[in-house]
Every structure is written in structure tokens, then in C-alpha cells.
Amino acid sequence: MYRLTAPCLFGLEKTLSFEIKRAGGTNIAMKDGRAFFDGDESVIAKMNITSSAAERVQIVLGEFNAFDFDGIFEGAKNAPIEEFAGREDAFPVAKGHSLNSKITSIPAIQRTIKKALAERMKEKHRAESLPESKNTLPVHFLLQKNIMLLTLDTTGPSLHKRGYRSRSGEAPIRETLAAGMVDLAHVRSSDVICDPFCGSGTILIEAAMKQLNVAPGMNRSFIASRWDCFHKEIWEREFREAKERVKNENIALYGFDKDGDAVKLAEENAWKAGVNKHIKFLKREIKDFKYPETSVKIITNPPYAQRMLTEEEADGIYRVMGKRMLPLGKNSLFVITSRESFPEIFGKNADKERKLYNGMLKCRFYSYFGERPEKAYDDPAKK
Ligand SMILES: C[S@@+](CC[C@H](N)C(=O)[O-])C[C@H]1O[C@@H](n2cnc3c(N)ncnc32)[C@H](O)[C@@H]1O
Structure with missing residues (x-):
């Protein structure tokens, strides 16, 4: 021990x-x-x-x-x-x-x-x-x-380096943070996931990996596996068992971004992560946003005037988000931003709000839950 x-x-x-x-x-x-x-x-x-x-x-x-x-x-x-x-x-x-x-x-x-x-x-x-x-x-x-x-x-290159993102877009989110957002959004394999500001695709790739039970470090190596004081067979067994746990399921994810180069990069990264066949990427501006299916979980990090855009421009984007996404209906929304005015500009208070750090930058993670799907009516006469 x-x-x-x-x-x-x-x-x-x-x-x-x-x-x-x-x-x-x-x-x-x-x-x-x-x-x-x-x-x-x-x-x-x-x-x-x-x-x-x-x-x-x-x-x-x-x-x-x-x-x-x-x-x-x-x-x-x-x-x-x-x-x-x-x-x-x-x-x-x-x-x-x-x-x-x-x-x-x-x-x-x-x-x-x-x-x-x-x-x-x-x-x-x-x-x-x-x-x-x-x-x-x-x-x-x-x-x-x-x-x-x-x-x-025991790790070597940091664990957020999963191996699928050799190039990244303009303001990429760290893989560990993207995975944390996916976890906080309680993603299940039956959920349809969408990121309308997908950039290099990190959130969608982490979501797909979670849905298919792909272990984040399954396709990379670790420095301690080469040490003489440790046992190669233990590492080989853990890699093998992780591979056996991967599920073969039908999942659906959608990624949009206004930047065509980002969309191409996201496709490339998803291919490297082995989840490309499940994610549909499209070049699309937020002003043209439409829910791709009837009940969708949106998980996203829109621009928040730190690395890209001015505060006014970021707020303009949040206003458009409200116009295109509200009312939520059966959809739910999970968004990270450092702009505390997000709910007001978006046009709806979040059901839940928590602190989350993007590196050293204090952000908030806002959760908006859509209407729950109605429970099927259980007719007592038929029992
Ligand atoms: C903070 S980055 C997202 C980074 C992404 N999570 C990643 O890991 O690469 C925000 C993204 O929003 C996109 N964007 C900015 N304005 C947009 C708009 N009006 N409509 C759609 N996408 C927009 C940018 O091109 C950028 O890729």
C-alpha cells in the first residue's frame, strides 16, 4: 500500500x-x-x-x-x-x-x-x-x-493529455474540465448531446467517451509502467480490462461552430479519439441554432471575453442563445462561463449554479433542467 x-x-x-x-x-x-x-x-x-x-x-x-x-x-x-x-x-x-x-x-x-x-x-x-x-x-x-x-x-505527461488533441482551436477547454462538466450534467448513454460552440470538440469527445465507457487514459502510456519496481503484468491487465469495458452502443452527439476550421479540427480530433462516427459536426452560427432532436442536453463553453471577444460581444452571444434556446421544453442546458451576468442576459435563472475553475479563472457552471419526460401512464385496470 x-x-x-x-x-x-x-x-x-x-x-x-x-x-x-x-x-x-x-x-x-x-x-x-x-x-x-x-x-x-x-x-x-x-x-x-x-x-x-x-x-x-x-x-x-x-x-x-x-x-x-x-x-x-x-x-x-x-x-x-x-x-x-x-x-x-x-x-x-x-x-x-x-x-x-x-x-x-x-x-x-x-x-x-x-x-x-x-x-x-x-x-x-x-x-x-x-x-x-x-x-x-x-x-x-x-x-x-x-x-x-x-x-x-507516476503519470508523465499530464492526464488531461488523452492523446486525441494534438492541435487545438482558439480557446480550447482542458479535457479534464470538459469531462467534469459532462459528469456534472449526469450524461447517460441514452442522452442526445449538443455543443453549439464546439471549437475543437473537446466536450463532445469527452461526453462520447463517457457514454461508451472509454477510459480517458486507455490509449496512452504512463511513466511508472516502465519502472523496475512495478509489475508490467499489472499495467497490462488494467489496460486490457479497460478495453473490455468499452460499450458498443448507438449514441448521438452534435457539434456546431461558426468557424469552419474549428469544425474540421473537431472532426479530426473525434476521429483520433475513435468516436467520430457518433458525432455530427456542422459549421453553424448560434443565430441559426435549432435543437437537433426533441430532447437534447446542451453542454457548452461559449466565448466569455477572456481569450476571445469583448464583454459586449460575449453578452450579445448570450442574448442570442436565450432567443434560440428558450423555452427549453424537454431540453436541458449546462454552461460554463466567467460572466456572472449570464442568467440575466440569457433570460432565465439557472436551476443550479456552482463554482468551477477554468485553470485559475473562477467560472460558474449553470444547470438548466428541462421538463422531465412524462411518466408513462400506468393503467391500474390492466394490472
Ligand atoms: C471558448 S471556445 C470553445 C472551445 C471548445 N470547448 C474547445 O474545447 O475547443 C468558443 C467557440 O465559440 C465559437 N463561436 C464564437 N462565436 C460564435 C457564434 N456566434 N456562433 C457559433 N460559434 C461561435 C468560436 O469559434 C469558438 O470555437
Whole structure:
């Protein structure tokens, strides 16, 4: 059993906690956009392969007070790196942040941790020199309020990199956030999904993957699967089982965008993700929006005057959305925007509203539920 940790975007903690339980993780504690949990190697593999919300999965090497460099050195020297890294393995202190702490210099912290870990590796492996020429075990750190969290990264390139989006459009949404929106919209495989501002298609691709039970990390690799301290057969089994869980269902999704290049890119990305046959993409402006079927779940991130358009232009788009989409009837709408005036301009208050972060940008996720489909009349005379 290892103590593990996984960061996520603020607002996706509940989704992440559910995914950890599903992967067999225990003793879960959530803290500011990060989960801590216990798990063995198969939990590490499962979380990397199946989590839609985690940004990466890390093994906790130590957590200690770090008010000065001596504290950092001593704490890092107690981290059992040799249990994972063999004598010839590389252990770069690859990534780190310092937040609200006395020590702020990232390169100086990196050097101190590296020195302490190298001393420990030499002692524990009884080695005079460390060639660092075999596998790579990246060490990450987070110094927050003078407390150091030292971890070993099992993921490699961040988990939002599913492998289907090599090129992205003008203001793409991160895959983990798109998947979180799909989760908050309670997408089922019977739902018809539409994104009228689909850009590079991320929300629709994540929705289709969820509907077909395609694990987000199923088609990529992870750095820890190559480590000698782990078992290749465990990773192979988890990949195989994820592939066996994929459903073969008929699903329907629609993506519109006014930009023809974005539509082409979305088609390309959907093809790479293997879900293109389920999604119909069309070049269409919001002023021409029509519900593509009778009961549709719209999940979207329209422009919100951060990376594209002015506030007036964004508000103009929200006004048109209201005109084309209201009344909702049997359709429902889930929209993320940083513009708090959205409901007023759209013309309807949301049934539910929650905070969700797009990177560091505080946004709101508005849920509008349409009329529930009427229950079939159950004639007691026929019983
Ligand atoms: C924030 S981006 C969506 C990004 C998308 N979720 C992705 O992951 O790539 C907004 C999109 O709205 C499109 N757009 C802007 N104005 C529009 C309009 N009037 N009608 C339809 N699409 C519009 C832009 O071309 C852009 O692709």
C-alpha cells in the first residue's frame, strides 16, 4: 500500500473522489484541489488509465515542515526514494511550486532536494556514483504555507493529455474540465448531446467517451509502467480490462461552430479519439441554432471575453442563445462561463449554479433542467 495523491481542477473534487473509490482507493481525504488516498500498484494503474478528473497520480514520498533550506534537506533525506528508484535510475526534481512560503526560489529548492535524495540513494544503494541512465522517476514538490509535499510522479505527461488533441482551436477547454462538466450534467448513454460552440470538440469527445465507457487514459502510456519496481503484468491487465469495458452502443452527439476550421479540427480530433462516427459536426452560427432532436442536453463553453471577444460581444452571444434556446421544453442546458451576468442576459435563472475553475479563472457552471419526460401512464385496470 502507498499513500497517493492526485491534483485536480478546483470544483472537480467530488468527481475525483468517486473515481478513486471506483479504482479501489481507500482512506480518501480531499484538500484544496487535491486528493490523498491509499492504494497499491493496481490502484495507481487504474487511476492513471480511468480517471477523467485527476491531472496526475503521485506517490507521497514525504510531507514535512520546510521553513528553511536545512528543513528541506533533512525532510528530503528521509524520503524513501530507493524503494522505487534503482541504482541506475534517474530521479530528476522535475516540477515544483512554492505558495505562501518563506522560501520562494524554485531552482534553489530543486537543488537542495536533489542533493538530499542523491546522498540517500548513494547510502542506501551503497554506490559511489549514480549514473542516472536507466528509467526516469520524476520527483515533484509543492511547498505550501511552509509545508513541503514531496512526491514521485507516476503519470508523465499530464492526464488531461488523452492523446486525441494534438492541435487545438482558439480557446480550447482542458479535457479534464470538459469531462467534469459532462459528469456534472449526469450524461447517460441514452442522452442526445449538443455543443453549439464546439471549437475543437473537446466536450463532445469527452461526453462520447463517457457514454461508451472509454477510459480517458486507455490509449496512452504512463511513466511508472516502465519502472523496475512495478509489475508490467499489472499495467497490462488494467489496460486490457479497460478495453473490455468499452460499450458498443448507438449514441448521438452534435457539434456546431461558426468557424469552419474549428469544425474540421473537431472532426479530426473525434476521429483520433475513435468516436467520430457518433458525432455530427456542422459549421453553424448560434443565430441559426435549432435543437437537433426533441430532447437534447446542451453542454457548452461559449466565448466569455477572456481569450476571445469583448464583454459586449460575449453578452450579445448570450442574448442570442436565450432567443434560440428558450423555452427549453424537454431540453436541458449546462454552461460554463466567467460572466456572472449570464442568467440575466440569457433570460432565465439557472436551476443550479456552482463554482468551477477554468485553470485559475473562477467560472460558474449553470444547470438548466428541462421538463422531465412524462411518466408513462400506468393503467391500474390492466394490472
Ligand atoms: C471558448 S471556445 C470553445 C472551445 C471548445 N470547448 C474547445 O474545447 O475547443 C468558443 C467557440 O465559440 C465559437 N463561436 C464564437 N462565436 C460564435 C457564434 N456566434 N456562433 C457559433 N460559434 C461561435 C468560436 O469559434 C469558438 O470555437
